[in-house]
Amino acid sequence: xxxxxxxxxxxxxxxxxxxxxxxxxxxxxxxxxxxxxxxxxxxxxxxxxxxxxxxxxxxxxxxxxxxxxxxxxxxxxxxxxxxxxxxxxxxxxxxxxxxxxxxxxxxxxxxxxxxxxxxxxxxxxxxxxxxxxxxxxxxxxxxxxxxxxxxxxxxxxxxxxxxxxxxxxxxxxxxxxxxxxxxxxxxxxxxxxxxxxxxxxxxxxxxxxxxxxxxxxxxxxxxxxxxxxxxxxxxxxxxxxxxxxxxxxxxxxxxxxxxxxxxxxxxxxxxxxxxxxxxxxxxxxxxxxx
Numbered sequence: 099x100x101x102x103x104x105x106x107x108x109x110x111x112x113x114x115x116x117x118x119x120x121x122x123x124x125x126x127x128x129x130x131x132x133x134x135x136x137x138x139x140x141x142x143x144x145x146x147x148x149x150x151x152x153x154x155x156x157x158x159x160x161x162x163x164x165x166x167x168x169x170x171x172x173x174x175x176x177x178x179x180x181x182x183x184x185x186x187x188x189x190x191x192x193x194x195x196x197x198x199x200x201x202x203x204x205x206x207x208x209x210x211x212x213x214x215x216x217x218x219x220x221x222x223x224x225x226x227x228x229x230x231x232x233x234x235x236x237x238x239x240x241x242x243x244x245x246x247x248x249x250x251x252x253x254x255x256x257x258x259x260x261x262x263x264x265x266x267x268x269x270x271x272x273x274x275x276x277x278x279x280x281x282x283x284x285x286x287x288x289x290x291x292x293x294x295x296x297x298x299x300x301x302x303x304x305x306x307x308x309x310x311x312x313x314x315x316x317x318x319x320x321x322x323x324x325x326x327x328x329x330x331x332x333x334x335x336x337x338x339x340x341x342x343x344x345x346x347x348x349x350x351x352x353x354x355x356x357x358x359x360x361x362x363x364x365x366x367x368x369x370x371x372x373x374x375x376x377x378x379x380x381x382x383x384x385x386x387x388x
Contacts, residue, residue, distance in 0.1 A: 119144055
């Protein structure tokens, strides 16, 4: 396990090789904008692969054989190799092994590329099929941001603001699996006001989202814009009494209740032919001018 820091004089970020996980995001004024972990949730910004959420019974079925797999997959708990590193960029690489194939029986390369440019941290995830068999997979990003963003700002003053009105119903989960029926959205127009009550029933899942970016802020706080052009879904999650909110671009989500088929039939995943790659990028931009 090793830490690598990127610093361009505007943002300073630190990433850990275990899980290729972002550990710190500090703006030009010295404010730590990323949740720093705690008893209620010890992580900061895990990478989710090869699943997002859970499989029924914690088992992935392939060709009739069951493979145990835990929530959000295994990438977040494995050591990545640093394959490139500069003052403003770093690339982490994980390839399949006997350990991963016990849970996901495919040959792959997973690369996470972090890069800084002015006030933006870009994170690119590249999944490559190294084997002779086609496979399906999901990728999710799970950054947890400080809530409140700055001391002294009321938690209830924080909002998520979308560039478009988001009136479509949302989805919820129960027991880790997707409930069958959508429910009315808590978004009013283009704004979701954050409150702990939103998360009593776990994550708010947007599976019919029109927007591909969202602004997280409060009066007097920095503005964080999360752009996720390659991710069709967004999860928003917190857990009281933790002072964080996770804004999570996803490609794929937890299995629906009642799902029991082959893993490749799980809704919402991408499929890779042998030798093919899938690139997914999201970015966090910070405006501290207030």
